Amino acid sequence: MTGHSDPARFEPVLTRDVHLQDSHTLRTYVKGGGYASLNKILKGGGPDDVTQEIKASNLRGRGGAGFPTGKKWEFVPKDSPKPKYLICNADESEPGTFKDRLIMNKAPHRMLEGMIIASYAIDCHKAFIYIRGEFYKEYKILEGAVGEAYEANLLGENISGSDYHLDVVIHRGAGAYICGEETGLLESLEGKRGWPRIRPPFPAVAGYLACPTVVQNVETLACLPDIIDRGSGWFKSIGPEQGPGPKLFCLSGSVNNPGVYEAPMGVPLSELIYDFGGGIDGGKALKAVLPGGVSSAVLTAEGIEGLNMDFESLAARHTILGSAGIIVMDESVNMVNACLNLARFFAQESCGQCTPCREGTVWLVQILTRLFRGNAQRKDIDLILDVTENIGGLSDLSQGSYGKTLCPFGEAVAWPVRSFVEKFQDEFAATF
């Protein structure tokens, strides 16, 4: 796995130490300035100062939804008598996404320092890392890192001589994509099926065990130490001001050099594919790109021209940055088969709670299978569009979300499937 960037233009932040042999150890992290930000806030003006600094940085969540981090923390009621919880969402499962795994493997202390900073800001004394069950190696690395942090008094009682205390528990999932959705995750942490909850109440008010809870993605937390260290102004200067910062992009599919690459938010997609990714595998022509995992609407080769990888630029092209899992498809990829593949993924991973999603995803697999096998009719195309409408509502992101299910999974099915059918009409029509 790679994790580099062009040093001439951008100095990596999140991956700056990952090339070092022992980058996962406390000693190496501290040698590079690690945990200085934690010590800075513990001696600083208090939790509100931290929240204000993060809010001023315009950091937006890296898990997929892109919600402003500082704002999320402000939703936590300060006067609640209940304990407050922070959960690091390490349930990375969006196809095409493997950036959090890199952080857990190579920079676990960066993530951990971010967790302690966030916990301090929201007055939390018990935090959880909800890690995907299949990530066993990463679990063991995190276990080592948490152990080191306790030994060095960076966790536990009186952290670094302050009066702040925090415990961190690593909690392994057991195989369910939907547990990456924050309320599904909360149910799972409570020892139940990972069935997403009706909102409101939002987790910040009533989350884990009905207590105020903040759920943050691994990469989001890994951004925090440098924001504290270098200030919100520095962070905001990287990429577009409304959603700035260093960003990890995952490249997979038909590229010569798949991997994780760090670049400023707003990097041109073509630069990622052709410079970082070394271009299309086998010198073939580019056909399509899913820019933000399989839950994003697909783009054609023409559709990525002049496209920058940031929240707003992608929304303007009716798709999403999502988890920045860029899946590249060359001219030899059959779009009907690709669409069937992702429909099957959604049918497999639908939690089964909402009827439109549970039934609709299975319908989509059946119809797309017919198309792929050449047994379909023209009206099946309309049926696909009808089913996606029924699951996810309008696919026009500029009009806001119109999902018809409890959680965003419904839209995550509808948008990509519909986009394949609409943008590759000829290929779909050629099957009947």
Next chain:
Amino acid sequence: MNEKGANDQTFRFRNPSQVENILSQYPDRRSALLPLLHMATAEAGYITQPIINAVARIVEAHPSEIMETVSFYSMLHTAPKGEFILQICQTLPCSIRGADNLVDHLCERLSIQPGETTKDGKFTVMKVECLGACDIAPLVQVNNDHHEKMTVEKLDKLLKSLS
């Protein structure tokens, strides 16, 4: 692992202090369910009815509630699996890199269907969705280990090394 009458037996965790340690990490007992089930799987190989009963007592829930949770998660098995669980990723990034014929090849070699275990109890083949390692696609995971950029030839070699 799959003894006759296993369901009539009482299950006890080997190390009760480890159970207490897990419980002490959570504000309520039910939250300890997944870690307890992971531990039980490590001890017994799969989740049996005696395990469900024992865990239900520990977390103070009804066995049917435990079963409801168990049935939701793909990593919690209620039947014995092979010594080596071969998980072949089927999702788009692996499919683009040539994963589509790996399952068929493997099943043909082992004379089983996806989801089944060989008669000697050695191999279980599972079609799975994205394992989060698309940079080294197509991916085959054997128990906890990743095997990257799989081809039919590499798969044959892998089988040989495990046999």
